[in-house]
Amino acid sequence: MSDGPSTTTQLPAQSAPVDPAATEAAGGRAATPGSAGxxxxxxxxxxxGARRNLALIGVLVVLFVIGAATxxxxxxxxxxxxxxxxxxxxxxxxxxxxxxxxxxxxxxGGIDLSVGAIVALAGVWSTTVATQSFGAGGMIFxxxxxxxxxxxxxxxxxxxxxxxPFIATLAMLVAxxxxxxxxxxxxxxxxxxxxxxxxxxxxxxxxxxxxxxxAAVVAAGWVLLNRTTFGRRTVAVGGNPEAAxxxxxxxxxxTLMLYGLSGLCCGIAAIMLTAQATSAQAGMAxxxxxxxIAAVIIGGTLLSGGRGTIIGSLLGVIIFATITxxxxxxxxxxxxxxxxxxxxxxxxxxxQQVQFGTLSQFFRRNRLTTG
Amino acid sequence: MSEQPESAPLVEAPADTVKGEVVLRLTDVVKTxxxxxxxxxxxxxxxxxxxxxxxxxxxxxxxxxxKVLAGVHRPDSGLVQWRGxxxxxxxxxxxxxxxxxxxxxxxxxxxxxxxxxxxFLGHEPRGFGFIRRGQMARRTRQILGRLGHxxxxxxxxxxALPAAGKQVVSMARALSHEARLIIMDEPSAVLAHDxxxxxxxxxxxxxxxxxxxxxxxxxLEEIREIGDRVTVLKDGRTTAANLSARDTPTRDLVSxxxxxxxxxxxxxxxxxxxxxxxLLQVExxxxxxxxxxxxxxxxxxEIVGIAGLVGSGRxxxxxxxxxxxxxxxxxxxxxxxxxxxxxxxxxxxxGLGMAPEERKSQALLLGEPIYRNVTLATFGRYARxxxxxxxxxxxxxxxxxxxxxxxPRDVRRAVRTLSGGxxxxxxxxxxxxxGTKLLLLDEPTRGVDVxxxxxxxxxxxxxxxxxxxVLLVSSEVPEVLGLADRVLVMREGRVVRTAPxxxxxxxxxxxxxxxxxxxxxx
Numbered sequence: 001m002s003d004g005p006s007t008t009t010q011l012p013a014q015s016a017p018v019d020p021a022a023t024e025a026a027g028g029r030a031a032t033p034g035s036a037g038x039x040x041x042x043x044x045x046x047x048x049g050a051r052r053n054l055a056l057i058g059v060l061v062v063l064f065v066i067g068a069a070t071x072x073x074x075x076x077x078x079x080x081x082x083x084x085x086x087x088x089x090x091x092x093x094x095x096x097x098x099x100x101x102x103x104x105x106x107x108x109g110g111i112d113l114s115v116g117a118i119v120a121l122a123g124v125w126s127t128t129v130a131t132q133s134f135g136a137g138g139m140i141f142x143x144x145x146x147x148x149x150x151x152x153x154x155x156x157x158x159x160x161x162x163x164x165p166f167i168a169t170l171a172m173l174v175a176x177x178x179x180x181x182x183x184x185x186x187x188x189x190x191x192x193x194x195x196x197x198x199x200x201x202x203x204x205x206x207x208x209x210x211x212x213x214x215a216a217v218v219a220a221g222w223v224l225l226n227r228t229t230f231g232r233r234t235v236a237v238g239g240n241p242e243a244a245x246x247x248x249x250x251x252x253x254x255t256l257m258l259y260g261l262s263g264l265c266c267g268i269a270a271i272m273l274t275a276q277a278t279s280a281q282a283g284m285a286x287x288x289x290x291x292x293i294a295a296v297i298i299g300g301t302l303l304s305g306g307r308g309t310i311i312g313s314l315l316g317v318i319i320f321a322t323i324t325x326x327x328x329x330x331x332x333x334x335x336x337x338x339x340x341x342x343x344x345x346x347x348x349x350x351x352q353q354v355q356f357g358t359l360s361q362f363f364r365r366n367r368l369t370t371g
Numbered sequence: 372m373s374e375q376p377e378s379a380p381l382v383e384a385p386a387d388t389v390k391g392e393v394v395l396r397l398t399d400v401v402k403t404x405x406x407x408x409x410x411x412x413x414x415x416x417x418x419x420x421x422x423x424x425x426x427x428x429x430x431x432x433x434x435x436x437x438k439v440l441a442g443v444h445r446p447d448s449g450l451v452q453w454r455g456x457x458x459x460x461x462x463x464x465x466x467x468x469x470x471x472x473x474x475x476x477x478x479x480x481x482x483x484x485x486x487x488x489x490x491f492l493g494h495e496p497r498g499f500g501f502i503r504r505g506q507m508a509r510r511t512r513q514i515l516g517r518l519g520h521x522x523x524x525x526x527x528x529x530x531a532l533p534a535a536g537k538q539v540v541s542m543a544r545a546l547s548h549e550a551r552l553i554i555m556d557e558p559s560a561v562l563a564h565d566x567x568x569x570x571x572x573x574x575x576x577x578x579x580x581x582x583x584x585x586x587x588x589x590x591l592e593e594i595r596e597i598g599d600r601v602t603v604l605k606d607g608r609t610t611a612a613n614l615s616a617r618d619t620p621t622r623d624l625v626s627x628x629x630x631x632x633x634x635x636x637x638x639x640x641x642x643x644x645x646x647x648x649x650l651l652q653v654e655x656x657x658x659x660x661x662x663x664x665x666x667x668x669x670x671x672x673e674i675v676g677i678a679g680l681v682g683s684g685r686x687x688x689x690x691x692x693x694x695x696x697x698x699x700x701x702x703x704x705x706x707x708x709x710x711x712x713x714x715x716x717x718x719x720x721x722g723l724g725m726a727p728e729e730r731k732s733q734a735l736l737l738g739e740p741i742y743r744n745v746t747l748a749t750f751g752r753y754a755r756x757x758x759x760x761x762x763x764x765x766x767x768x769x770x771x772x773x774x775x776x777x778x779p780r781d782v783r784r785a786v787r788t789l790s791g792g793x794x795x796x797x798x799x800x801x802x803x804x805x806g807t808k809l810l811l812l813d814e815p816t817r818g819v820d821v822x823x824x825x826x827x828x829x830x831x832x833x834x835x836x837x838x839x840x841v842l843l844v845s846s847e848v849p850e851v852l853g854l855a856d857r858v859l860v861m862r863e864g865r866v867v868r869t870a871p872x873x874x875x876x877x878x879x880x881x882x883x884x885x886x887x888x889x890x891x892x893x
Contacts, residue, residue, distance in 0.1 A: 227758050228754070228757045228759060229750060229754045229757050229758075229759055230757065232759055236739075239736040239738065239739065240735065240736050240737075242733050243732075243736060243747065244747070246727055246734065249716075249747075250716055306736065306738060
């Protein structure tokens with residue numbers, strides 16, 4: 001529209017004098033509306049989502065208490081506790097970045113099974129001898145472009161090729177790992193670049209650089225979801241694609257962009273993971289898709305789309321990392337650990353269903369009593 | 372068609388319920404939910420063999436009352452007497468077993484099961500652990516015969532039936548339970564005009580067999596036609612009981628529903644209709660199997676109504692103009708500029724807005740706040756550098772809510788919690804923002820109560836007075852005639868008549884819409 005919204009709003013003038021505050025808002029920017037009240041800074045991720053996130057923090061506290069009870073010798077040392085928390089966050093960093101992208105895809109009504117494979121492909125591609133010759137910048141650029149490109153291929157297949165997301169990304173999972181194996185000739189490619197390798201070993205103010213990257217991606221994701229038109233479109237497209245389409249939102253283009261975003265996050269994660277291992281190979285980031293989806297679900301995002309939070313997903317990843325850490329410090333097996341994780345996924349979904357069930361029942365009862 | 376079918380009725384008309392005897396009596400029934408007193412002293416008396424109509428605005432407590440009777444909710448206090456005995460149904464199955472069947476607005480059928488399987492869902496005739504399919508089909512055929520629909524095959528998938536057929540299956544299910552009371556929640560809302568007559572015929576057959584019917588509808592003319600007595604609810608209370616359905620003046624009924632004395636009124640049509648330049652020009656628009664060679668114009672400030680039955684292609688036409696469907700041939704122009712076919716985005720940019728037929732599935736994000744639904748088409752325009760401005764959006768939505776008298780007024784509440792009329796205001800209100808020049812309205816008052824209807828009519832007329840063109844589709848002929856300046860009548864995908872609304876009357880339009888005269892003037 002060439003003319004601004006303020007000059008073109010048409011409202012029946014038959015009743016209700018227009019709120020002067022609203023008129024002011026229409027003329028300039030952001031006056032507080034009369035009855036709507038001022039927004040809290042955290043609105044959007046608030047309400048029910050905030051309560052759920054508090055519950056997840058409660059789970060973390062419980063896990064901490066279990067840790068303290070089983071290894072009181074270690075937990076009695078505050079320095080060790082701090083160091084261990086950083087270890088957990090570092091452990092969560094790569095999966096966390098992937099999970100942010102996954103959260104967007106799932107809120108948007110889709111699913112991305114290919115994230116682990118994209119991480120592997122981007123990691124392998126950025127560590128070929130040819131790419132490494134361009135230095136750290138070239139490697140980062142390559143990883144991000146490869147991730148984004150693969151994500152856009154997913155998005156194109158789903159949005160314009162009308163493939164079911166599950167099938168399109170499952171195919172990509174297989175194909176991308178295949179391509180990664182082809183490029184690497186099934187060899188582990190050592191990263192010779194000290195700058196890249198340094199990403200995993202550098203600490204700033206005592207906190208690992210990887211944790212800063214995670215924090216930056218989470219913060220960017222939160223802003224994108226809760227404060228931008230992109231985020232609003234994501235919720236609309238996932239919540240009711242037909243309503244979004246009839247409101248003039250380009251659902252297909254947005255779907256394409258969601259998978260592109262997921263791929264982009266995978267590209268960032270590929271660099272982080274390569275730095276940690278100082279190498280890349282076609283089998284890296286194995287089963288990351290499942291970890292990411294599980295974290296998103298535990299975080300309270302509806303698998304059917306339309307509702308979810310970035311903070312919840314982050315807490316989901318941290319809970320997983322804490323469990324892994326808990327088993328490691330107690331010297332328990334990976335197998336037992338996986339069984340507990342499986343149980344936690346089921347428990348989280350059950351709790352979600354109960355909450356959602358009672359809520360929707362409540363609304364159904366009251367639907368006709370609020371008119 | 373009022374005579375009994377040949378085959379022996381499966382359920383005998385209950386011998387102990389002669390017409391006139393009270394089968395259901397509610398005394399001071401109260402039901403509260405957290406924060407809401409949904410029922411606040413309801414009195415109701417239903418006699419065998421009568422059609423008892425429940426009237427009330429959205430939010431008056433009709434649905435809660437139905438759910439109490441159906442065993443979904445248990446009342447907090449008050450007395451429910453069923454055939455003389457005080458009852459408290461523990462669950463819907465108990466109500467069913469007692470002989471109370473409920474047909475909800477959204478029919479609860481399993482689409483991928485057959486007619487017979489749906490009719491006997493949950494109480495299939497069994498033998499040795501197997502379903503007796505033959506017996507089930509035979510009994511279903513008998514019941515369908517009783518309903519005058521022996522032509523529906525019991526083994527047909529419900530998915531393959533039209534809406535009216537599905538409703539018949541719902542009623543067959545009620546009869547399979549040997550129901551003595553059937554509650555129908557807005558049964559006509561899903562039906563086209565000619566199908567309503569069939570529904571009434573079925574209801575008359577049921578009542579002739581001594582079955583009581585509680586009938587809920589927003590359409591007063593239906594209540595006059597089919598109803599015996601009326602009970603009016605307002606704010607969870609019975610404000611009038613056992614009025615005569617035929618003789619009570621409309622003014623009385625409406626005033627008891629609303630507390631106001633308003634008629635089912637349309638705003639005055641301005642005499643010197645200062646319609647502006649041609650806004651929308653549609654030429655030769657065609658989609659095979661839906662509509663063919665439709666040409667029409669809408670001027671600025673003009674309300675053009677499309678009358679036609681469900682299936683006449685009217686909704687499809689609207690969606691095609693809006694770009695939600697791609698035309699096979701023909702053009703759509705806004706102010707002389709051709710719109711890109713099949714692109715909603717282009718249509719919205721050119722100033723079109725649409726309130727689609729199905730509010731919940733096509734227009735609303737039910738879990739999201741009111742303001743985000745109101746700004747769903749415009750949030751991008753309030754945004755700066757891609758950052759949304761929620762404060763500004765709330766202010767705009769608040770203004771819309773105020774001018775449309777939306778209730779509740781808090782625009783941060785989830786749309787799910789609103790009544791149908793208020794949800795429709797959200798959908799229409801969306802296009803009051805952002806400079807909409809032409810508004811396409813598809814059944815804007817479906818499921819909207821009388822009070823909110825009058826408000827919506829006022830809003831639509833006001834928009835036109837401000838220069839917005841309106842293209843309106845409605846199943847209700849009086850609505851089209853009362854609101855529109857010019858009327859197009861559609862039948863089987865073609866425009867069969869275009870005339871100023873003042874030159875048409877309801878009978879003429881109905882005649883054109885249904886069997887139809889041969890006179891074709893495009």
